[in-house]
Amino acid sequence: MNHILSKRLLSVTLCVCLVSALCWGDSASAHDPDEPELEVPEVAVLGEKPVAASSQQFIPDKEIILQPQGRPAQVLRLIPGFVAVEHSxxxxxxxxxxxxxxxxxxxxxxxxxLDGMPINLRTNAHGQGYTDLNFIIPETIEGVDVHKGSYLPEYGDFATAGAVNFRTRNMVKEGVIQGAGGEYSTQRYLLMFSPTKDRVRTLFAAEGFYTNGPYLNDNQYYRTNLLGKVTTNLTGRDEVSFKATFLHSKWDGSGEIPFRAVSTGLLDRFGSINPYEGGNTLRTTGNLNYHYDTTTGGQFFANAYGQYYRLDLFTDFTFFLNDPINGDGFAQFDRRAIYGGDLGFKQRIELLGMPIIGTVGFQTRVDDVHTKLGTQTLRTPTGTAIDSDVRSVSYSPFVKTEVQPFSWLRLSGGVRGEFFTFDVSNRCTTCVEQPDGRKGSGIVLPKMSIIVGPWARTEFFVNYGDGFHSNDARSAVAIGASPLARARSYEVGVRSRPWGQAGL
Structure with a gap:
């Protein structure tokens, strides 16, 4: 009897399901095509990635777009303790x-x-590590990673006081056509749009900028920027993107002037002694990024880039001190090609109940440089002091491990190796300085971080790390010179958010 009842109950259930399905199908087919479809609003779930130091920071684009966009370096002013200023x-x-x-x-x-591609220039004509950020269009930046200190094995040359990584966005939801102007004939024009936004995401941007500045000798600063980026997914587990940028700019500089001339009224504080200071620069870059997520919690990542750079810079610090007739102006010229890349693998595992993340990586970079220093009058070269071809190559393996043995304790550590070769060829047999030679050098950089907490939304940090910057290859090949300069940093910090993510 119970068996028959069960069969009848099953039959009734199947009939109800069948009728429900038919009714649903009828209602779907009877949908009025003219009736507007409901759009589900996008819901953003925000979370913060665990940090390795209390000074580590991420600047989102919503803070960047609120800043005046005359100079890309103004974005850096959002970083506590970071100052970026014009000079000369x-x-x-x-x-x-x-x-x-x-x-x-x-x-x-x-x-x-920029998206992992190094911007600092080795053995630059004007200064070691020279970093011109003017090729960045601020509106194309999705966020900025800020790491103070030298505690992360991923960052090497020049990352002694810290490292800054600009992340570009893949697309914009709406196109932008913008024009703005202000004092000193300042003008800025921006065009930014994304033709495709689905499987293939594209971003194109163009910027034009001009200003005379407050100086009596007009700055006449022109800047043209272009950016193109394409991002897609070859499979459901990977992402590949290619980005290209272009910068061309030229300007007139008022230069540095003696304070005594201003204080005695001989010269206006916005005046100039040599109105022929200034220069022009060009930079093109191409950058390919790829990452693939494995089915076992790992990630393979790769990055390749190439750059071409040119700088002509005319400066005068001492005016007519050394040469009363022609003046003391000097010219610096830089032509270079840069190419390199990163390769690495990250794996997440659990061992004895402890989550562990291990990362191994390798980075390499080549700078082929022609750099020249000489004298000039009215921007016309009058002599050569140094003229060199430089080839600087670096190889940088690193390993990193992150372990969380307890819910209140995180440990992070690693080591980075740096191996450099410097090859300098002198091109001027009559110059006063004739750097020439070849040298290799290496350095090992340990890193360590201890994070305790959180308790009541509060964490405590202890960090230690060795960083370094390379020296100009022309001086590095000299006998007894040290090509790599080590910097040791450590800090103790606390990060507390008693009112939650949004703060006050």
Whole structure:
């Protein structure tokens, strides 16, 4: 009897399901095509990636777009303790950077990257680590990773006081056509749009900028920027993107002037002694990024890049001190090709109940440089002091391990190796300075971080790490010179958010 009842109950259930399916099909087929479809609003779930140091920071694009966009380096002012300023009278040159007491000059002790591609220039005509950020269009930046100190094995040359990585967005939801202007004939024009936004995401941007600045000798700073980026997924587990940028700019600089001339009224503080200072620069870059997520919790990542760079810079610090007739102006010329890449693998596992993340990677970079220093009058070369061909090559393996033995304790550590070769060829047999030679050098850089917490939304950090910057190859090949300069950093910090992610 129970068996028959069960069969009847099953039959009734199947009939009800069948009728329900038919009714659903009828209602779907009877949908009015003119009736607007409901759009489900996008829901963004925000979370913060665990950090290795209390000073580590991520700057989202919503903060970047609120800043004045005359100079890309202004984005850096969002970083606590970071100062970026113009010098030598007007825009055009790379800014001067200050971080945590380091006068990093134009980038000697802060590593800058764009989607993992290095921006600092080795053996630059104007200064070691010279970093001109003017090829970045701020609106194309999705966010900025900020790492103070030298505690991460992923970052090497110039990342002594810290490292900054600009991340570009893959697309924009809506196109942008923008024009703005202000004092000193300042004008800025922006075009940005994404033709495709689904499987293939594209981003194209163009920027034009001009300003005269407040100086009596007009800055006449022109800047043209272009960016194109294509991102797609070859499978359901990977992402590949290619990005290209172009910068061309030129400017007139007012230069540095003696304070005594201003204080006595001989010269206006916005005046100039040599109105022929200034320069022009060109930079093109191409960058290919790829990553693949395995089915076992691992990730393979690769990055390849190529760059061409040109700089003509005309400066005058001492005016007519050494040459009363022709003046003391000097010219710096730089032509280079840069190419390199990264390769690595990251794996997540669990051992004895402890989550562990291990990373191994290898980075290499080649700079082929022709750099020249000489004298000039009214931007016309009058002599040569140094003329060199330089080939600088680096090989950088690294390993990193992150372990969480307890819910309140995280450990992170690793080591990075740096191996350099410097090859300098003199091109001027009559010059006063004739650097020439070949040298190799290496350095091992340990890193360590201990994170305790969180308790009441509060974590405590202890960090230690060795960083370094390479020296100009022309001086590095000299007998007794040290090609690589080590910097040791450590910090103790606390990070607390008692009011949650949004803060006050």
């Amino acid at each position: 009278g007007g825009a055009g040159k790379a800014d001067q950077y200050f971080l945590r007491g380091f006068d990093a000059d134009h980038g000697t002790d802060v590593g800058f990257f």
